[in-house]
Every structure is written in C-alpha cells, then in structure tokens.
Amino acid sequence: MDRTDVSLIALRRILRATELYGRELAQAAGLTAVQFRVLQVVGEKSPCTATAIAQRMGVSQATVTSLVDKLVRQGMVERQRSEKDRRQTNIVPTDKGRATLDSAPDALQQRYVRKFEALEDWEQSMLVAALERVASMLDADDLDASPVLHTGDLANAG
Amino acid sequence: MDRTDVSLIALRRILRATELYGRELAQAAGLTAVQFRVLQVVGEKSPCTATAIAQRMGVSQATVTSLVDKLVRQGMVERQRSEKDRRQTNIVPTDKGRATLDSAPDALQQRYVRKFEALEDWEQSMLVAALERVASMLDADDLDASPVLHTGDLANAG
DNA sequence: ATCATTACTTTGACGCTCGAAGCAACTGAG
DNA sequence: CTCAGTTGCTTCGAGCGTCAAAGTAATGAT
Numbered sequence A, B: 001m002d003r004t005d006v007s008l009i010a011l012r013r014i015l016r017a018t019e020l021y022g023r024e025l026a027q028a029a030g031l032t033a034v035q036f037r038v039l040q041v042v043g044e045k046s047p048c049t050a051t052a053i054a055q056r057m058g059v060s061q062a063t064v065t066s067l068v069d070k071l072v073r074q075g076m077v078e079r080q081r082s083e084k085d086r087r088q089t090n091i092v093p094t095d096k097g098r099a100t101l102d103s104a105p106d107a108l109q110q111r112y113v114r115k116f117e118a119l120e121d122w123e124q125s126m127l128v129a130a131l132e133r134v135a136s137m138l139d140a141d142d143l144d145a146s147p148v149l150h151t152g153d154l155a156n157a158g
Numbered sequence C: 001a002t003c004a005t006t007a008c009t010t011t012g013a014c015g016c017t018c019g020a021a022g023c024a025a026c027t028g029a030g
Numbered sequence D: 001c002t003c004a005g006t007t008g009c010t011t012c013g014a015g016c017g018t019c020a021a022a023g024t025a026a027t028g029a030t
Helices: A003-029 A033-044 A050-057 A061-073 A095-103 A107-117 A121-138 B003-029 B033-044 B050-057 B061-073 B095-103 B107-117 B121-138
Strands: A077-081 A089-093 B077-081 B089-093
Touching: A003 A033, A003 B003, A003 B107, A003 B121, A033 A050, A033 A061, A033 A077, A033 A089, A033 A095, A050 A061, A050 A089, A061 A077, A089 A095, A107 B003, A107 B121, A121 B003, A121 B107, A121 B121, B003 B033, B033 B050, B033 B061, B033 B077, B033 B089, B033 B095, B050 B061, B050 B089, B061 B077, B089 B095
Parallel strands: none
Antiparallel strands: A077 A089, B077 B089
16 A cells, blocks of 8 residues: 555545534534535625525525525525615524524534644644645645535535 | 634635546546446445445445446446345446446546655655544544545535 | 344435526616 | 616426335344
8 A cells, every 4th residue: 555545545534524524513403414504604704695605615506595495494594685686685694593503513623623723833834735735736726715614515415 | 814724725625626526527427426436336346235335435225226226227337146145236347337437537536646646755755644634633433445535425416 | 934134125205406497686778 | 768688596397315114035043
C-alpha cells in the first residue's frame, strides 16, 4: 500500500465522516440532511430568496421550492413576499427554526473545530496548507465556499 | 476569517469536488453515481454478495437489490446463484460492466493521483499526515475504507 | 422433522431531484 | 401607456435512492 493509497483512504474517511454526520444531524433535528442544509443557509443570510438558496446549494429552483415547502410545513421557516420586488419571496427562519439551528448537535463540526483550535499554531498552519493543497488538486475551478460543513445530497437519505 | 474557517472552507471544497465528480462520472458512464459505485465495488472484489455490497456502501440490502436490478437491466452485472450456499447470489460484472469501469473517465481521482505522485517525497508525507490527522479529528470510530474516492448518496442525484 | 437463522427479494412508502409548463411581476422599447 | 421579454417562483409529472416490513428460499442445529 503506497502513500497515494493511504492519502485516498484518509480522504475517504473524511468524506464518510461528513456523510454520517449529515444523517445524524438531520435525524436529531427531525429533518433530513438536505432540509437542514436549507435551514442553515437561511439562517446564515436571513432575508434569503429561493434563487439564492438554489445557487448556494447547487440545486434547481424547483427543488428548493419543494424543500422550503417541507420546512414551512414544520414551522421552521416562513415565506414573506418581498416589498420591493413582489416576484421575490424572502424566506426567513421562524423562532422554532432558529432554535433548531442553535440546538443542533453539530457534533462533527464542533468536534473538528474544538480539536483544530487545540492544535499548536504551527500545526494549524500545516493543516490549512495541506487541505488547501488537496482541495486545489481536486477541484478545477471554484465556487463559493462557506465555512459550513455539510454533505450535499449525499444524502438523499431516505 | 480565522484559520479554522479557512480549514473548513478547504474541507468543503474537497467535499464539493468529490460530489461533482460523482455526478460527472456517473453521467459519462450512463449510470447514476450510486449505481456506478456499486459497479466499482463489484469490480474490485468480483465474486461479491449483496450483503457485502450493502456493508461496504453502508446501505440496506433492499437498496442493493434495487440498484443491482438496474445494473442487470443495463447489462452491467449478472446474478449467479452460488453453488456452495444456494441462498447466496454472487454478483459479477459482465464484459460490458468491466469495459465501463475501465473506460470511466475517473477524472477526479486520476487528476488527484497524478498530482499527488508528482509531489516531492516530503510533500507527500506531509499531506498524508495532515489528511490522516483531519480524518481522525472527524471520525470517532472507524470502519473499512478503501482507496476509492466516491460520493455516497449524498446525493440522491436525480 | 422442526425451528431458528441467514440471504435475498418484494412491496409500499417517502424523500430528493429535475425539466417543462404555468403564473405573476418587473423592465425596457417604442 | 403598452406589449414583449425577462425574471422569480410554483406546480406537475416522472425517475432515482432509501428504507422497514413482510415474504421466499436455503442452511444448520437439535
């Protein structure tokens, strides 16, 4: 087993961990992974249009509509007709939605952040350099990326 | 933006890249990401039972049955009753299935492998150490991990 | 023989995803 | 002002992935 394989295995462990994390998270919140992800996006930038969410998540508008429907039905978010442009619908989290976000276990990300911040300064630098290196080795061109871990569809967890 | 955020963003880029890769790959092969993943697993360990695939992929047997059905319908794999234990069904790739595997673009992994192997010795060591570090920061307990990149369901890519 | 276990398939239900088509509102050219 | 084009979102219809539960078949232990 050469080093290339070892590095691929480590990558796979990373993917796997985030995948499982998504399911865990969703289950704990009573939502699916993707629904939770929408809630996260809405929570980050509160007056948030459907199109913005779609672009952010890399899915179609139709998909967002369906996801938002479900979140509305569960009282997590609300639709509000925009005053400026009445074609737009702003999607805002309800109190319940915010509470869900705050109380989400966030086990994985928390664990990661805690461990990361416990590292020595030079170790942090090394990890950042390595991760960015790997990222650039993997992706051709780039897109927005926010400091929020999530697992995409992966997750069509049923 | 502190270093923790930077590291999270890099992680997200990695996840995103592998996610997109899965779709690309699948589309090129005329299969979905998950179907292709099954084919990969079958290709790796050829006499392969449904249960083995299910465990390897972290899904239920029922799901594997449904996925294998689709691969059979497309002539990618065959079911063969085991001689030893006639409850078991061995799933083996057909010639077409092997051809599909061989000719799969494998763009991302190829790109990664090529770049990784072009690195200096010490750089490889550094990356491996960093990736394993991150992996251990993310996953609590571990499971099998093979040197094959993929994106799980995540993705229920439709 | 019989009962429990194992391996797989079937069934029914749900979630995610999309493209296409539709509706409502805005915008710009004339 | 008006009409055509564009934009933002929703609805509809369809396919895929996923699972739990129930069913079938074969093995194994007693």
